[in-house]
Amino acid sequence: MQKSEGFRSKTRYKLQKHPRQKGMAPLTRALKCYTEGDRVHVVLDPSVQKGMPHPKFHGKTGVIVAQRGRSFLVRVKDGGKYKDIIARPQHLRESKL
Known part of the structure; x- marks a missing residue:
């Protein structure tokens, strides 16, 4: 049987939440607005x-x-190239720097 190589494959620990953080995220995280730059x-x-x-x-x-x-276009450096990814605000956190 062939091995599955889906979108979330090999993310057993990467996509786990801490037991106290389980459940849905706060609504304010989904309503967060970011500006260009x-x-x-x-x-x-x-x-x-x-x-x-x-x-x-x-x-x-x-x-x-x-x-x-509702999503944002984020430019991320991956290896030696810059890539544009599309992500909703639930998956983004503001940088302190």
Whole structure:
């Protein structure tokens, strides 16, 4: 039988929540607005599947380039290239720097 290589494969520990953090995220996180040029961290929220970027971008820091509907276009450096990913605000955290 062939091995499955789905979107969330090999993310057993990456997409787990701490026991006290389980359940849905606060509503204010979904209503968060960012402006162009803001620095954000990509932190995946496994309780929200919509607008989730690929798990390889978990933990990366990028810059907001534009807004597309409810989602944001984030430019992230991946290896030697810059890539634009689309993510909803539930999967983004504001950078303190």
